Amino acid sequence: MSQREPLILGIESSCDETAAAVVRGGREVLSNIIATQHELHEPYAGVVPEIASRAHIERILPTIREAVREAGLRYEEIDAIAVGHRPGLIGSLLVGVSAAKALAWSLDKPLIGVDHIHAHLYAGLLEDEPVTFPALGLVVSGGHTSLFLMKDFERIRVLGRTIDDAIGEAYDKAATILQLGYPGGPRLDKLAQLGDDEAYELPVSMLERNSLDFSFSGLKTALLYAVCGKPEGRGSSARMPRDASSLSDLEKADFAASFQRAAAQAIVRKLRRAFKQHKVKTLLTGGGVTANSRLRHELEQMAAQRGLDLRLPRMEFCLDNAAMIAGLAAERYRAGAFDDWTLAASPRSETVSS
Numbered sequence: 266m267s268q269r270e271p272l273i274l275g276i277e278s279s280c281d282e283t284a285a286a287v288v289r290g291g292r293e294v295l296s297n298i299i300a301t302q303h304e305l306h307e308p309y310a311g312v313v314p315e316i317a318s319r320a321h322i323e324r325i326l327p328t329i330r331e332a333v334r335e336a337g338l339r340y341e342e343i344d345a346i347a348v349g350h351r352p353g354l355i356g357s358l359l360v361g362v363s364a365a366k367a368l369a370w371s372l373d374k375p376l377i378g379v380d381h382i383h384a385h386l387y388a389g390l391l392e393d394e395p396v397t398f399p400a401l402g403l404v405v406s407g408g409h410t411s412l413f414l415m416k417d418f419e420r421i422r423v424l425g426r427t428i429d430d431a432i433g434e435a436y437d438k439a440a441t442i443l444q445l446g447y448p449g450g451p452r453l454d455k456l457a458q459l460g461d462d463e464a465y466e467l468p469v470s471m472l473e474r475n476s477l478d479f480s481f482s483g484l485k486t487a488l489l490y491a492v493c494g495k496p497e498g499r500g501s502s503a504r505m506p507r508d509a510s511s512l513s514d515l516e517k518a519d520f521a522a523s524f525q526r527a528a529a530q531a532i533v534r535k536l537r538r539a540f541k542q543h544k545v546k547t548l549l550t551g552g553g554v555t556a557n558s559r560l561r562h563e564l565e566q567m568a569a570q571r572g573l574d575l576r577l578p579r580m581e582f583c584l585d586n587a588a589m590i591a592g593l594a595a596e597r598y599r600a601g602a603f604d605d606w607t608l609a610a611s612p613r614s615e616t617v618s619s
């Protein structure tokens with residue numbers, strides 16, 4: 266790579282990972298440091314926003330220092346500071362945005378604010394070749410399940426999104442129903458590999474005929490009733506007749522495999538529908554659930570059948586990370602599209618709806 270390729274420090278703090286990374290030229294990842302907070306949120310079986318922001322404050326500076334050190338650089342050698350500034354938990358985002366502004370100001374370097382969802386779509390380009398547009402983009406994470414039509418990384422249109430739970434949220438709730446602990450997605454994935462995916466028939470929601478929206482709450486409720494039985498009584502006195510502790514290990518694995526099959530099918534069938542409506546040959550994917558073994562396998566099969574350029578992120582770039590932030594920021598750096606000190610954290614993405 267030529268020496269003029271920009272060296273960008275990326276910062277990510279939108280949810281429960283404090284992350285910093287240095288990426289050269291949008292592709293070459295020189296460091297990718299992730300300080301996870303899972304142990305802090307585990308007792309609550311979900312992310313507690315106040316705990317998350319406090320932990321970001323404690324971890325952000327050591328994480329940034331480690332990323333710069335591991336990249337073998339001095340701060341002055343970095344060309345720009347990029348930060349995921351939306352969407353996410355506002356208190357968490359503010360920590361990353363404040364750190365990025367302080368660094369950019371003190372080093373006299375440009376500041377680049379990046380949309381976290383768009384960065385997930387970029388993750389499959391890290392350590393890989395550029396792609397041809399237009400493309401379909403799929404983000405499947407704990408907070409989002411969305412399908413996009415992309416002319417490039419600046420012109421992104423929402424084709425569909427979940428009308429209830431995000432797929433990662435459904436995975437985490439399914440894991441809670443099966444008493445697998447937190448975070449549930451990876452544990453359910455592991456257990457599913459020991460089970461029979463046809464043991465239980467769970468619903469695959471497709472919504473109306475041409476809809477590209479997703480729905481996962483029906484699948485989650487079907488699993489709840491299959492494992493625990495239908496609730497007895499009404500309102501606050503309603504009780505589930507049993508729980509997952511009455512299941513054998515094999516039964517749990519069968520439920521996990523059957524859930525995973527239905528969840529992956531919901532994504533793949535919706536993608537087939539999207540490819541009928543939009544003649545594109547590139548599929549960019551990202552978000553924590555792209556780490557799921559079943560979904561990866563099915564997406565690879567679909568790409569092989571259709572001759573798609575499928576970009577599944579490497580495992581270390583599936584979950585929240587800062588390499589994807591620094592990578593996407595290189596596009597903005599080349600265009601000279603920098604932010605000023607008014608860059609604000611925002612809980613929402615500003616991607617245009619269809």
Ligand code: KG4
Pocket residue numbers: 280405406407408409432433434436437448449450451454552553554556557558583584585
């Ligand atoms: O992208 P991410 O780190 O955070 C958000 O932006 O939301 O995604 C986290 C989500 C969690 O719901 C987690 O359970 C899920 O990704 N996840 C998985 C797997 N690894 C992480 N879900 C299914 N299978 C996995 N292997």
Ligand code: ZN
Pocket residue numbers: 381385406552553584585
């Ligand atoms: Zn994410």
